[in-house]
Amino acid sequence: MQNDNTLIQQLKSKDERALSILYDKYSGAIYGVIIKMIRDEGKAQNILQDTFMTVWDKAENYDANKGRFYTWVYRIAKNKTLNVLRKSDPFIQTDDFSVYTNKKEDISIDSEYLELNGAVKQLEDHHKEAIELVYFKGLTHREAHIEMDVPLGTFKSYVRQALKQVREIYSRTLSLIILILNAL
């Protein structure tokens, strides 16, 4: 994405306009991840702002050769959210993820924020859950397989299969688009 590269260069040289554009492009996806993890709109907004502050301050640390800009921002947001989750309840061990299930009642949040959309929605439940745990809840593979109560190897294959199916869905969509474009 040539456009992104230019914007990132501008961001590195402290161009506010570049930050504004990149925020518009990625804040929704990042906010979606944060809110699904923390289930608190106020906290999610603070973390989102904090995430983009870090993006602004540490832009020079981003190395385009190592991965996509979105991946970098995603990791920052995820780490920040996990830190807030750990701090918010000192009695809960980091490896005890019952926090999500136990506190569900306390959280006043629009349930549609927690629903998954797009290609993931079309997956089988166990594939969908595997993606949700590692991607939208910030669990590691080791934590997630316990949460799903399946062996680690099985869990890893869930993730792999889920991603494979997502890939197929996107390829289909893409070929459909190409088909439509060709038809036009």
Added chain:
Amino acid sequence: MKMDKKTLLEDGLLEQYLLGQLNANECDQIEKILASDAQLRAQFDQLELDFETIGLENAITPPTVVKTELLDTIKTTEKKVTKVVSLSKERPNKMYLGIAASIAALLMLSSIWMFSQLNKVQEELQIVKSDNTELNSTIENLNVQLEESNVAYNAIANPDTEQYILKGNDLAPDAKVVSYVNHNTKTVIVNSERLPELDAEHDYQMWADVEGEMINMGVISKNKTLMAMTYIDHAESLNITIEPAGGNDHPTVERLVTNVYLR
């Protein structure tokens, strides 16, 4: 943990790396493998793109207040940053100050050194000056001596010059004075080399006898061996007496040491 492409794919390490689940060491290893394996890299790129698409599909638009606050915060911190920059700008100033101070110190040191050198040179110049004065006076003396010697030489070497030898009498048996008389140029030169030394209170004085009267020709210098005396017209003889230092008006005839008759 030893990593190769196979374990990397089977263990789902690429996904874990992407999701930021791995430690720094594992990340380094994966990054190295990705950099060296183009096929794997392409797979990772695709994975990233898919993850991003999943993210975008599940995007939730945050309230606009977040962006407003973000941009406000950046503007205020930017001001702080400018402040920091302006503070850090003082550092080069301090550096310049340091450089200026060093230069000033160097200049001071070098001027002290130069001042001491100047004093030394002045002292040396003083020495040279006094040496020069001494040399000048020596040259002057030498010139005078040369002139005297020339005069004496010319007088002596002149074919008209007559030589008279004054031999010491009983008062000074060893005395021998050679006098050169030239009646044409009217000069008298004496060689007092062989006159016995006198004490400080006495001098030899020369006299000319003119018709029975002794006329002063001058005191013979103790320092010179050859000196010109006053030429007296019509002198019949030359006489040398011992007189009180500085000479006498009239000769002390009792202390006549030598005399010679002129032809």
